[in-house]
Amino acid sequence: xxxxxxxxxxxxxxxxIWIVAIAVLLAGSAAAVSxxxxxxxxxxxxxxxxxxxxxxxxxxxxxxxxxxxxLLWFQVFAFLAVAGGLMNTFFATRHGRADEEQGRRELLAxxxxxxxxxxxxxxxxxxxxxxxxxVLSALGFLVAGYDGxxxxxxxxxxxxxxxxxxxxxxxxGELAATSRSANSxxxxxxxxxxxxxxxxxxxxxxxxxxxxxxxxxxxxxxPIGWAQQSFAFTENRVGPALLPLALAALAxxxxxxxxxxxxxxxxxxPERSGPAHAGVGLRSMLGLAARLARGALIAWAVGGVLLGxxxxxxxxxxxxxxxxxxxxxxxxxxxxxxxxxTVGLLIGAIMLMTGMMAAAAGIQxxxxxxxxxxxxxxxxxxxxxVSRARxxxxxxxxxxxxxxxxxxxxxxxxxxxxxxxxxLSDSWRAVEQALAELPAAFTIVAAAAVLIAIVPRxxxxxxxxxxxxxxxxxxFGPLLTLPTGVLDTSxxxxxxxxxxxxxxxxxxxxxxxxxLVALALVLVRRRELSS
Amino acid sequence: MTIAIHTRGLVKTFGRVRALDGLDLTVEPGEVHGFLGPNGxxxxxxxxxxxxxxxxSGGSAMVLGLDPWRDAVAIHRRLAYVPGDVSLWxxxxxxxxxxxxxxxxxxxxxxxxxxxxSDFELDPTxxxxxxxxxxxxxxxxxxxxxxRAELYLFDEPTSGLDPVxxxxxxxxxxxxxxxxxxVLLSSHILSEVEQLCEKVTIxxxxxxxxxxxxSELRHxxxxxxHVATGATPAELAALPGVHxxxxxxxRLAFDVDTDAIGPVLTALTAAGVSAMTxxxxxxxxxxxxxxxxRVES
Ligand SMILES: Nc1ncnc2c1ncn2[C@@H]1O[C@H](COP(=O)(O)OP(=O)(O)O)[C@@H](O)[C@H]1O
Ligand SMILES: [Mg+2]
Numbered sequence: 081x082x083x084x085x086x087x088x089x090x091x092x093x094x095x096x097i098w099i100v101a102i103a104v105l106l107a108g109s110a111a112a113v114s115x116x117x118x119x120x121x122x123x124x125x126x127x128x129x130x131x132x133x134x135x136x137x138x139x140x141x142x143x144x145x146x147x148x149x150x151l152l153w154f155q156v157f158a159f160l161a162v163a164g165g166l167m168n169t170f171f172a173t174r175h176g177r178a179d180e181e182q183g184r185r186e187l188l189a190x191x192x193x194x195x196x197x198x199x200x201x202x203x204x205x206x207x208x209x210x211x212x213x214x215v216l217s218a219l220g221f222l223v224a225g226y227d228g229x230x231x232x233x234x235x236x237x238x239x240x241x242x243x244x245x246x247x248x249x250x251x252x253g254e255l256a257a258t259s260r261s262a263n264s265x266x267x268x269x270x271x272x273x274x275x276x277x278x279x280x281x282x283x284x285x286x287x288x289x290x291x292x293x294x295x296x297x298x299x300x301x302x303p304i305g306w307a308q309q310s311f312a313f314t315e316n317r318v319g320p321a322l323l324p325l326a327l328a329a330l331a332x333x334x335x336x337x338x339x340x341x342x343x344x345x346x347x348x349x350p351e352r353s354g355p356a357h358a359g360v361g362l363r364s365m366l367g368l369a370a371r372l373a374r375g376a377l378i379a380w381a382v383g384g385v386l387l388g389x390x391x392x393x394x395x396x397x398x399x400x401x402x403x404x405x406x407x408x409x410x411x412x413x414x415x416x417x418x419x420x421x422t423v424g425l426l427i428g429a430i431m432l433m434t435g436m437m438a439a440a441a442g443i444q445x446x447x448x449x450x451x452x453x454x455x456x457x458x459x460x461x462x463x464x465x466v467s468r469a470r471x472x473x474x475x476x477x478x479x480x481x482x483x484x485x486x487x488x489x490x491x492x493x494x495x496x497x498x499x500x501x502x503x504l505s506d507s508w509r510a511v512e513q514a515l516a517e518l519p520a521a522f523t524i525v526a527a528a529a530v531l532i533a534i535v536p537r538x539x540x541x542x543x544x545x546x547x548x549x550x551x552x553x554x555x556f557g558p559l560l561t562l563p564t565g566v567l568d569t570s571x572x573x574x575x576x577x578x579x580x581x582x583x584x585x586x587x588x589x590x591x592x593x594x595x596l597v598a599l600a601l602v603l604v605r606r607r608e609l610s611s
Numbered sequence: 612m613t614i615a616i617h618t619r620g621l622v623k624t625f626g627r628v629r630a631l632d633g634l635d636l637t638v639e640p641g642e643v644h645g646f647l648g649p650n651g652x653x654x655x656x657x658x659x660x661x662x663x664x665x666x667x668s669g670g671s672a673m674v675l676g677l678d679p680w681r682d683a684v685a686i687h688r689r690l691a692y693v694p695g696d697v698s699l700w701x702x703x704x705x706x707x708x709x710x711x712x713x714x715x716x717x718x719x720x721x722x723x724x725x726x727x728x729s730d731f732e733l734d735p736t737x738x739x740x741x742x743x744x745x746x747x748x749x750x751x752x753x754x755x756x757x758x759r760a761e762l763y764l765f766d767e768p769t770s771g772l773d774p775v776x777x778x779x780x781x782x783x784x785x786x787x788x789x790x791x792x793x794v795l796l797s798s799h800i801l802s803e804v805e806q807l808c809e810k811v812t813i814x815x816x817x818x819x820x821x822x823x824x825x826s827e828l829r830h831x832x833x834x835x836x837h838v839a840t841g842a843t844p845a846e847l848a849a850l851p852g853v854h855x856x857x858x859x860x861x862r863l864a865f866d867v868d869t870d871a872i873g874p875v876l877t878a879l880t881a882a883g884v885s886a887m888t889x890x891x892x893x894x895x896x897x898x899x900x901x902x903x904x905r906v907e908s
Contacts, residue, residue: 367711372700463694
């Protein structure tokens, strides 16, 4: 029990933050659902749109009738289960593989405790944390005005999903050699569970008259999918809510069995080794920058493709709904003010978001050099025949290329999606709109490079602040009716909508981009290495 | 031939900290030069200025006849550097890192690379994040030695290595010395510098306090003896070059100037010795005696 006390003490802050944050997210979204959609007709309209749109079903979940509880279940359950799942897998790693890696286990194991004691303590503390989360969740639903039985069933589903991922996380800690890969396995497991039920729900059979859906088989491969079938607040089935506990027992049991048989520090999956020689691609600064950006860029590119594809799937549904619901048209108009038709509005709004995502991908690639600098990896590089301008310039080039990759792929995905639904003229507009976002995203990325050149120590923080400001102003500025002086500071405010009539702003943006790039490369020559 | 490294009155300040306070350092071509000083005395800062990674606040510096701040890239083509604390890219394997670092200097000699990997007993397929401190250092050392350079700069290169690997490192330094290269090697361990270097500069609080050949610096160092012997304290104290004679349990403890060791040993043998330990001079002791500094090792 000393072990349990020690683990609790060490983790009280991090664990409390997770639990409270999830509970607040839950109560907030529950309250938002009941206040935003008053009246069965409004809810039915939204759910009709959802059921008609596979991508929304994949993102959200399954409704069951036109009650507020049905809409709540549709909107929030899968997200909450993912948040709770991540909390559990990270928790399991903190007390499992990470302890072993840092040698804390050695101290414990050398003392007079059984070899399974730390694992038992982790399981018990995890159980406790999930029960606390469950109670807070039930309270959150009650406070937001939902009925008691539904709140209990929903909380049960969340708790048992959380415990399933606790088991998976503990197993990951036995499989992986490092806490980093244990966490990766955990995150992949949670996202896979979310994606499987997403695929199953999207491919399911909607019943429009009952406003519900029969998911197809992939949903049944996911603990989140099982718990969804409890339909809390409507049918309140307890069985499916408890089903994830079987996975918890299975994964946890295997973790215990493996742990009892293996040596301290050993793992089932060995640390993967790398190549003994560098490929030609890695033998230059540009190659290094590209290699270091690769992993994250793949993720950003997948995001871009999904957003682009969303245009195609949303178009038909939105065109129908917007005809009967002026409110939705209003929101889309705010995102893309110069548009007349709904499809154009949708293309403008989604490509704007894609442009911002592309900018984030680029910023990340550029800021990597600053991480290299503070961690001491830049020093041996800059002691080679590499000038500071080439060092920063390579990362900047890769950052700008990352922007282009994300936007071009999003454009292609949108083209394919729209062309598949027979809107060939719209599909060309989507490609053009994607390309029109390039100069604006470039500006943010080049600005990050300038910051690295002139204020290295504050550059990471400032670069993301610039990005956040550009997003807030670009996305919400028109909605908030900010003055034009403020709107003009975001490069995204200067992106034209297709069909283009005025190339002026685009040319100006490109000139600004070139100037920022030149400034960064000149100024970085003048500065010292700074840790 | 131009002087390999030459600084006069080099000053480097970080805000209020004066890391270098008028440092003079001269390294002739072809010599292995020890750069000796306790932690925080300014060794790494000097090397970073010589590499043009930092800009001097005052004084002058020349490396291979060029200005390190203005002509950094031209200088770097001709030198190899190993930092004191090596960090690697977590996802790149050791072999990839070695190839990257050498390609940016013109490419490794494949035979040399293979021999160094086996001599340093380094697995090139391990990922950066999985290497220990010593192995990270070996990655940087292999990258530095795998292609010939005119000048090698090593900042405390053996701090993470075990004695066997220190020996491999010494062999490689001897090899590049034989090829005519110049080496600057910083250290805070006197014995390490003694084994490798013919010239030494001792730095203290950002200033060079001594510089010369090892034999010129012999007068600075004393060897400590603990001996169980028939000789009396008075007899020993009367010998030239013997200091601080005192009794410790059944032993006599005293320090001997380096050039007086021979006669002292003769006298001890004559008087009879039943047990003896001899400790080499340490930098800490040297600083304590000559400058009244207490430096933590
Ligand atoms: N980037 C820096 N900022 C502030 N002070 C520094 C910095 N680098 C070194 N110093 C200070 O300069 C002095 C010399 O440091 P350093 O050159 O690393 O010594 P050594 O390598 O001999 O141990 C120390 O007092 C150190 O704290
Ligand atoms: Mg140092």
